[in-house]
Amino acid sequence: MSLAGASMELNNGLKCAHEVWEDTKTLWKDSASRAFENDYWIPLESQVHATLQAMEQLAGVLGRAIYECS
8 A cells, every 4th residue: 555545544534533423422421521532532633633744744755765766
């Protein structure tokens, strides 16, 4: 799988998980839900967004390296 493909798959997975979490929040409305969101969901979303940005930067670097080495 290419870096672009992996990035797209990760982004799609995050979107899917986000939709499921939003649906879940409509049913799960207690302190455990809020704790889960604050302790796990929000940090996970942030980490995935940072990873996607790093993958985008890496794709540029790899693209330049491939161009310069060919």
